Amino acid sequence: MNTKGRLYGIGVGPGDPELLTLKALRLLRAAPVVAYQSATDRESIARGIVAQYLTGEQIEVLFHLPRALEPEKAKSIYDKEVEPIAAHLAAGRDVVVLCEGDPFFYGSFMYLFTRLCDEYQIEVVPGVSSLMACPVALGVPFTYYNDILTVLPAPLPAEELTTQLLMTDAAAIMKLGRHFTKVRDILHKLGLASRARYIERATMTQQRIIPLDEVDPAQVPYFAMIVIPTKNRL
């Protein structure tokens, strides 16, 4: 009798391979199949994080997706990209999907989860998110006591970002990329620029921390974040 394989979505953390959890490492090493996302023209970041832990005998499954894909396009692409993973599960092989950061926090794993959760057993392992890694890398206490924290994707309209920033104690602005100038200008208008900290690729070997006004807008990657720590004093 053929028993179905089990799907694991494991958070591999923000970049430093040592920020993997013990659980993620155990499941990763035990899995016969390891799947991960890769932009067509680049190495997979998630695979890079765990490269040293792979056994060398694992089947690897890539799914190709442009970054910052619009949801409607993502849906049809995922309907197709999920097939090789489902085939391994149907054949009885466990599959570990590598997820940058945390799987359910702005993670593309959720597209796989919703497509496979009716038919297969799925276990998800939370990971260290960039939301926690960036303030730590910047050395700034982030939120405390009864602070409100708002997480804002930079592609949102300027009015929406402004309204939200006016109403919160602390914020993280993610997915900066080509939206950097818009965000920086808002922060200046709101008097938040002096509190805002900019960081790229936190905990990776290429991590960079740059004063907000010295950032070259043409060079801001998708994996950059502006952290606005609480103004409240400890």
Added chain:
Amino acid sequence: MNTKGRLYGIGVGPGDPELLTLKALRLLRAAPVVAYQSATDRESIARGIVAQYLTGEQIEVLFHLPRALEPEKAKSIYDKEVEPIAAHLAAGRDVVVLCEGDPFFYGSFMYLFTRLCDEYQIEVVPGVSSLMACPVALGVPFTYYNDILTVLPAPLPAEELTTQLLMTDAAAIMKLGRHFTKVRDILHKLGLASRARYIERATMTQQRIIPLDEVDPAQVPYFAMIVIPTKNRL
């Protein structure tokens, strides 16, 4: 010549000992002194999470603090509680401070950090936060694409909670405890009750998931969270 010790603030994650990172485990095992917070009448949760990893030869330093302490009171207590830790550092001994979840995300470690960062070298290790662990334990994809996420401490006034919930795509309401009824009533008024999920002590052996309207308000612990996942469909 006496070299000062180094201070490490390590996130030990939400409760499951396997959700410690590899880095936190390495630093924990190497430290001659391990410090942690404990309410005066209870075992330390953070120490319980890592108990199996302690070497048995480490000096343990407790600092006593009531939970949900008001900032003004916390300041004077920390001025005093920091002393034994500073004494170990001054004597050249490294000290690891155990932090539930992540150190800079509503963590009491920040009080130690601000008091010791001028005089001692400090390294902080981000951890898996309950903000990630709760949606995963509930099995609900949390935020995706350009969702706005708002993190709200339950002690905030009802008007503030209401305003914030009306303006966001996804939310986490933390530190529920005796504020549960107020929050539940707001969620019903806003039509969010059917989307809201309640969880206590995520990833711990005592984890409980209860339908919102079956929760006994008298029994809600401090470490309970209501997760409102995005309504957007994947």
